[in-house]
Amino acid sequence: MENNAVITINNLVKRFPVGGDFFTALKDVDLKLNKGEFTGLVGPSGSGKTTLLNIIGGLDSPSEGQVSVLGQALNDTSHGDRARLRREHMGFIFQSYNLLPVYTVFENVELPLILNKVESREREEKVTQAIEWVGLSDKRDSRPAMLSGGECQRTAIARAIVHQPALVLADEPTANLDAENSHHIMKIMLQLNHELSTSFIFATHDEKIMAYLRRIIHLDDGQITEDEKIKNPKTSA
Amino acid sequence: MLFKIALKNLLGARLRTFLNVLVTAFSFFLILFMSAMYNGMLEHAKQVTMDTEIAGGAYWHPEYDPLDPMTFEDAHSALPGDVQSLVDQKKAFPVLVSQASIYPGGRIMPAIMKGIPPGQNIVNMPTDALFGHDDIAIPVLIGKGMASDTKLEVGDVFTIRWLDADRTYDANEGTVVHIMDTENFKLDMSHIWIPLKKAQTMLAMEGEATYVTYEKGLPPVLDKGDWIPRDINYLVQDMEAIIAADKPGAQVMYIILLALAAMGIFNAQVLSIFRRGREIGTLMAIGMTRPRVVGLFTLEGGLNAVLAAVATLIFFGPVLWYFGVYGIPLPIDYTEMGMIVAKRLIPVYTIGLVVSTTILVSIIVLIVSYLPSRRIARMKPTDALRGKAVA
Numbered sequence: 016m017e018n019n020a021v022i023t024i025n026n027l028v029k030r031f032p033v034g035g036d037f038f039t040a041l042k043d044v045d046l047k048l049n050k051g052e053f054t055g056l057v058g059p060s061g062s063g064k065t066t067l068l069n070i071i072g073g074l075d076s077p078s079e080g081q082v083s084v085l086g087q088a089l090n091d092t093s094h095g096d097r098a099r100l101r102r103e104h105m106g107f108i109f110q111s112y113n114l115l116p117v118y119t120v121f122e123n124v125e126l127p128l129i130l131n132k133v134e135s136r137e138r139e140e141k142v143t144q145a146i147e148w149v150g151l152s153d154k155r156d157s158r159p160a161m162l163s164g165g166e167c168q169r170t171a172i173a174r175a176i177v178h179q180p181a182l183v184l185a186d187e188p189t190a191n192l193d194a195e196n197s198h199h200i201m202k203i204m205l206q207l208n209h210e211l212s213t214s215f216i217f218a219t220h221d222e223k224i225m226a227y228l229r230r231i232i233h234l235d236d237g238q239i240t241e242d243e244k245i246k247n248p249k250t251s252a
Numbered sequence: 253m254l255f256k257i258a259l260k261n262l263l264g265a266r267l268r269t270f271l272n273v274l275v276t277a278f279s280f281f282l283i284l285f286m287s288a289m290y291n292g293m294l295e296h297a298k299q300v301t302m303d304t305e306i307a308g309g310a311y312w313h314p315e316y317d318p319l320d321p322m323t324f325e326d327a328h329s330a331l332p333g334d335v336q337s338l339v340d341q342k343k344a345f346p347v348l349v350s351q352a353s354i355y356p357g358g359r360i361m362p363a364i365m366k367g368i369p370p371g372q373n374i375v376n377m378p379t380d381a382l383f384g385h386d387d388i389a390i391p392v393l394i395g396k397g398m399a400s401d402t403k404l405e406v407g408d409v410f411t412i413r414w415l416d417a418d419r420t421y422d423a424n425e426g427t428v429v430h431i432m433d434t435e436n437f438k439l440d441m442s443h444i445w446i447p448l449k450k451a452q453t454m455l456a457m458e459g460e461a462t463y464v465t466y467e468k469g470l471p472p473v474l475d476k477g478d479w480i481p482r483d484i485n486y487l488v489q490d491m492e493a494i495i496a497a498d499k500p501g502a503q504v505m506y507i508i509l510l511a512l513a514a515m516g517i518f519n520a521q522v523l524s525i526f527r528r529g530r531e532i533g534t535l536m537a538i539g540m541t542r543p544r545v546v547g548l549f550t551l552e553g554g555l556n557a558v559l560a561a562v563a564t565l566i567f568f569g570p571v572l573w574y575f576g577v578y579g580i581p582l583p584i585d586y587t588e589m590g591m592i593v594a595k596r597l598i599p600v601y602t603i604g605l606v607v608s609t610t611i612l613v614s615i616i617v618l619i620v621s622y623l624p625s626r627r628i629a630r631m632k633p634t635d636a637l638r639g640k641a642v643a
Contacts, residue, residue, distance in 0.1 A: 074537060074633040095541045102539020113534040113637065117264025127538050129253055174538070 020083075021182055021214045022048040022071055027080035029066055029237075040066040041237045044080070050181070051212040053205065053227070053248075055219055058234035064218035065186055067234070071216065072105060072184045073097030085181055102130050106175030106213075110187035112167040114159040114174075120146065120166075121155040124173045131178055145177040149203055165196030172200065176207055183207075185217045189224055201227045254544060258551040262559070265524075269559070272520045274567075276560030276617060279513030281568035284609050285575070286509055288599035290502050295600045296435075298491055303376045304436040306487045308468035311335050311479040316349070316462050321364065324349050325415065328460045332477030335464050343470060345372035346461030348451045354426070354444065355411040356402035363444050365414060367451025367461075374467045377439065381430030382447045390426040390450060395440025399431045406431055412444070417456040424454070435595070510612065518620035521556075525549055525624045532628055533636030545629040546622065553621020557614040575599050 027044040030037040041063045048054055056064040069075040070082055073089050082089045085104050089097060101107070106127070114123045124145050128138045146155050149169035159167055168188060175183050185204070189197035205227055207213055217224055225231060229248045233241040262269050316327035328348060331339060338344035345368065352365040370382035378393065385391035390412060394404065404410065406428050413423040426444065434440055452458050464479075472481055525532075532545055540548070579596040628636065 069634050072537070074637070095543075098536065098539050098541040100539075101537065105539075107537045109534075109537075109637070113530060113537070115261075115264075115531055115534065117261060117266075122260060122264075126257075129257060130539050132253060 019049045020047055021050050021052070021085060022046065022216075023081075023083040024071075025081040027067075027070065027082060028078050029063070029070060029075070030078045039237055041070075041077075044237075044239055046232065046239065046242075048214060048216065048230075051208065051214055052230055053208050053215050054230040054232060055217040055225060055228040056234055057220060057225060057231050058240075059220060062234040063237040064220075064234055066237075068184050068186055068216065068218045071182075072107060073101055102127065103178070104181045106178070106180040106183040108168070108171050108175045108183065108185035108188045110190045112159070112164075112171045112191075114167055114170055116159050119156050119158055120151055120162070120170045120173075123159070123170055124177050127174060127178045133178075141177055142173075145173040148176070148207065149173045163196075164191050165193075165199065168192060168196070168200055169203065172203060172207075176211070176213065179211055180213060182214045182216070185215065185219075187219055187221070188217065189219070189221050194223060197221065197223045254548050254551055258548055258555055261548075262552055262555050268524055269556070272524060272556050273559045273563050275516045275520050276513075276556060276613065277563035277567060279509075279516055280560055280564040280609065280613050281572070283506070283509045283513060283613065284564070284601070284606065285568075285572060285599060287506060287605050287609065288572070288576070288601045289580070289597060290505075291600040291602060291605060292598050296598070297494075298488055300435045301438075301488060301491055302484065304434060304439060305375060306465070306484055307374045308466050308470050309481065309483040310463050310465045310487065311344075311473075311476055312463045312482055313461070314478045314480055318349075321351050321362075324351050324364075324462065327462045328417075328455075328457050330459050331461060331464060332475055332479050334473030334475040335477075335479060338466050338470070338473065339464060343374075344464045344466035345369045345374055346448060346464045348448060348455065348457060348460060349462040350414055350451070350455055352412055352414045352444065354402070355413070356404050356408070357410075359402075361402065361442075363412075363442050365412065365444050365446060365451065367448040367455075368445055369448045374465060377434070377445075378430060378432050379445065381432075382445070385427075385429055388427045388429070389424045390446055390454070391429040392426040393430050393432060393445040394428060395437075395443065396431055396433050397437060397440040398443060399428070401441075404428050404431075414454060416454065422454065510616065513613065514616045514620060518623075521553060521617075521620050522624045525621070525628055529628060529631070529636045530639040532625075532631075533633050533638070536633040537637060542629045546625045549625030549629075550618055550622045553617045554614065556621070557610075557617040560613070560617070561610055572599070572601065576601060 024044055024046040027041055028039065029041040030039050044067065056067055058064055066075065070077055070089070071084055073084065073092070077090065085100065087096070087100055092100070115126070118126070121142055124142045125138055128141060133141070146152055149172050151166060151169055151173065154162060154166060159170070162170065168191070183204070189200060192200065201224060204215055208215055217228070219225070227248055229245050231243040231245060232239055233243065313327040313329055315323050317323045331346060335344065339346055348367040350365045352363045354361050354363045368377070368379050370379045372379055381393055382391050394402070399405065402410070408428045409425050411423055412426040413421060415421055426446070452460060535545055535548070536542070576599055579598040581596050
């Protein structure tokens with residue numbers, strides 16, 4: 016069972032300096048997520064969802080406690096090692112898409128593969144496949160400015176999964192989208208979760224997302240208040 | 253990999269890149285142009301000096317010091333054997349130098365009187381204007397500056413007084429036969445040029461001279477007596493001293509231009525890089541390490557410099573070429589200020605100037621790209637992702 020764990024967190028505390036004092040964003044968080052989980056971190060604004068997601072992604076460091084992601088203890092790793100972990104095994108999806116504006120859809124999706132030094136022919140195949148998955152084949156040469164919000168987020172998803180990472184971290188991926196696009200995107204991610212066994216973690220307070228989740232971790236005031244397994248989540252069908 | 257991303261970023265950010273490149277190219281152009289102007293000025297000054305005064309070099313009477321008129325009195329003798337041979341072969345010409353006083357318009361003025369063979373064609377001086385004039389006591393050639401100072405015109409007669417070899421003062425009427433338009437103020441200011449034979453007779457120094465100027469490309473002579481050979485390097489050293497004295501000024505100018513260029517580029521780069529905080533955060537989030545982020549943005553700066561060099565060639569190349577061929581007319585006659593400056597200044601673009609300017613501008617661009625990107629790459633990725641401003 017231990018080998019199946021993608022994320023293991025013990026006694027995590029995260030404090031931020033505010034003025035001369037500290038604000039505690041996460042308190043004594045213990046968490047374990049297994050391979051292939053489709054999990055949501057749910058809670059009101061300021062509950063610590065994004066902070067937890069950032070720490071899992073190695074973008075931020077814990078103040079106390081142990082965080083192990085994909086078998087690597089993040090407390091002991093350098094910036095470079097964490098960057099490598101993200102580059103090779105993680106994908107990120109942001110609320111505001113964070114696409115590079117001067118790149119086309121194809122080039123945005125291609126970027127993680129370039130960073131992973133994937134050979135150009137293989138890159139072409141993988142990017143084409145990822146763009147097909149998200150249904151943007153006809154937009155591959157468009158720049159983000161020419162895309163709708165839903166199309167931008169689908170591009171961001173393609174970028175997050177093009178290198179087939181073990182873990183995808185999505186921070187409010189549907190916050191800027193309408194209901195139709197939100198459902199479309201969740202279905203794409205659910206499908207990827209099924210087909211590639213990619214683990215997904217969402218930070219969200221969007222009800223539409225919650226319907227698709229198989230596990231919901233409730234956060235409030237920096238603490239896990241409930242860890243809920245969903246017996247009949249919504250499926251792609 | 254970084255190169256490919258940097259190139260994509262640069263070409264993708266069309267307007268931003270265009271503006272950055274334009275600022276850099278303009279700075280590039282300014283530095284190149286100003287330095288070339290300065291080079292052109294110095295080159296011209298040297299060339300004019302060699303063309304009108306130095307030729308291939310000179311042999312000086314041992315007493316002669318052009319900066320000390322008191323030495324002129326004793327600085328004359330017959331020419332040593334081989335030096336005389338050069339003169340006989342018309343490969344050199346002698347000049348006899350003496351102090352004199354002139355009285356143009358009733359005023360007294362000190363002057364340097366030089367006797368020169370009218371038929372010489374070794375230096376570019378209109379000495380042939382001194383030919384003939386058998387009806388004139390002393391035919392005199394002066395420069396435009398001297399004419400202006402003395403208010404003399406062609407045909408004007410004025411008194412010349414001199415001390416001859418017997419230490420006797422004598423005087424006679426000189427007549428201006430020609431006013432030369434020379435850029436070399438050293439031939440002009442306080443100078444009166446008269447035929448050599450006339451000077452030798454007036455000064456009672458028959459067959460004697462103060463110095464001999466020889467044509468270019470001649471080897472040193474053996475029998476030069478105690479006369480001192482002065483080669484081109486020695487004779488231009490005054491000019492080089494002026495250049496050297498002027499160098500700090502030029503360097504200050506160069507540094508100011510570089511600083512202006514650096515500030516322009518820095519401003520453009522800082523704006524560009526700091527506005528791209530979220531992009532940097534995204535790159536970090538998808539796995540780019542900090543050194544690579546810094547490398548990427550520094551490389552972008554480097555490519556910016558390369559594009560700027562190309563843009564300089566395309567946009568400003570024709571301007572540089574035009575001025576390089578046709579020159580720039582100067583509004584002031586600097587000759588009167590004791591400077592050899594062409595009336596139409598032609599900038600000189602040397603390979604060294606182009607290469608050093610390219611290297612310098614490139615280094616500046618790299619530094620001003622490196623500094624802000626290093627600073628922003630130090631930010632926490634989470635702050636960069638939020639597009640948080642860098643303090």
